[in-house]
Amino acid sequence: METSLIAAVFATAITAGTPILFAALGEIFTERAGILNLGVEGMMLVGAVTGFMVAYKTGNPWFGVLASMLAGGLLSFIHALLTVTLKANQVVSGLALTIFGTGLSGYLGKAFIGQPLPNPFKAEKLGLLGDIPVIGPVLFQQDPLVYLSFVLVPLSWFFIFRTKMGLNLRAVGENPGAADSLGVSVSKTRYLYTMVGGMLAGIGGAYLSLVYAPAWMENMTAGRGWIAVALVIFSTWNPLYALVGAYMFGGIDALGFRMQLLDVQIPSYFLSMLPYICTILILILTTYKAQRNGVGAPKALGLSYDREER
């Protein structure tokens, strides 16, 4: 009984954490390039609605995922255009993107409200792996997008920290002037990774409308985009920690409900505060340690780069 309870909590933690994980992963790429994009919530919503619309029309959820990537990418392109080319304030542009995305998704989705998805992603057992006791049901009886995230996280880590392109990416975020003098195009890099970020945020949104609660409901992200932004700080801009954090943040609710059923009284408001408390703690720690260990925010995060002002 006890192990099955724990397994259930972990399995739910993974599914609840996956949308935040995708979005946070994207934002890690974006912020590593020195661009702060606070439009995650808006991009997730637009991703959710376009993903649902296309999956609904074509009957194939994979087309939905592609559409959500496209939509998220397009929205983040606006952000890149404003902040990289026009050098607008990144915070303002990001916030505008969230407002824009929220409105746009509501507008686009009008006709799809109350429609069930004919062919949502289903949990699939991964062969023999799914039969391993405890671990199997938790890790290997999930839906295809969760498996995708399993692959994507280590790949992203490898890309950012172990490849030359990753090095260039980090250089642009830390010291764009130096990167520029070495022949790395700062604006191209920033455009590229801002859009990668948007695409991943789009998938995060699509996860909600195609897997988690397969339907379109206005504002269905309910603030998860902001949790993803917090998660990026929590993860210290490292995809591996983002995975841990996403499952932790996702598991808090699952755990809270089971506590209620066991009649353990923890105020649920306290539980919903936990992700943010953790984030603030990590923020304090990393700022404190930043000088010595080189962990912490990319140095040029949020700053426009102008070659002439170098």
Add this chain to the structure above:
Amino acid sequence: MVIKKRSVIALLLVLSLALLLVGCGGEKQPAGDSAAPEAQGEKMKVGFIYVGPPGDAGYTYAHDQGRKYLEEHLPYVETKFMESVPEGAASESYIQQFVQEGCDVIFTTSFGYMDSTIKVAERNKDVVFLHCSGYKTAENVGNYFGRMYQARYLTGIVAGKQTKSNLIGYVAAHPIPEVIRGINAFTLGVRSVNPEAKVKVVWTNTWYDPVKEKDAAKALLDDGCDVIAQHQDTPGPQQAAEEKGVYGVGYNSDMSKMAPKAVLTSAVWNWGPYYVETVKAVKEGTWKSGSYWGGLKEGVVGLAPYGPMVAEETKQLVEAKKQEIIAGKWDVFTGPIKDQDGKTKVAEGEKLTDSEILEMNWFVEGVIGTIPKKK
């Protein structure tokens, strides 16, 4: 410098585009706005303030269906609505805006608009205001709500007949009397046909979060529940029941489309007839302020069509009870009713008054769960 100016302009452009789209999403375009009214004389304007988007497939959706019903049935009425209006003091300016736009009747459809409605009404005596789910009235402010507990009781009968594990899960929203009343009525319904069954309650403290609400239902399902009832606006809990291959009871509007194999029925709002009646009364000058609390009899609350898994016998049981309630022979909170500790709360032959029902803050026997204490 040039670059900076350009970027400011670009930002403004995007911002205004965003606002425009938000606006488009929210505002109703009255059909033939410019041409029609002159031809038929001045139209009566009715405004609706919504707490969520009409696309929530739940609470606001039900109000919006009522608004459309009103427009269809009274050709001289033109409606407007504002969606996702914040509750509390901030709502005042939104309500005032509808007055400025010439609304004759304004429905404010959520609890948190109560004080703002009263305030705006004091300044605008020639406009009629109707506030949903509150308790304050004024000369030109009436309030209205529905006896949802009657429909809840009926869905309880359906759930009590369907459960095999004798454990029913209830995904509860916020610990306020409205929700508690619903849980109690539902539980009484369940135990009227199945005295062995128990109702387990989990609080989400949300009205609208599909993911969280689905998670709560999953926890209940893992705990052995085989029917899931709910109070929130999203079908998340029903989808969880569907995935697990068990049953559920929806709320607000018919949720069967979202989980066709799971949803037995839904306890639904049906505001249309009330809106028509009220606006008509205002038009004819017969409207008087007061509290309206319609139930099954008035048709404000009801049941959505049954799913195919519901047995004929169950339907007859429900129908019989429904007729009893409509005829006024019996109501849900008629004794004997015991509370969770087995103490008698309502003695045999007694009945709770409306104000006792409205302030309910205790669980009936058969509910497993606690009401979070207020400090």
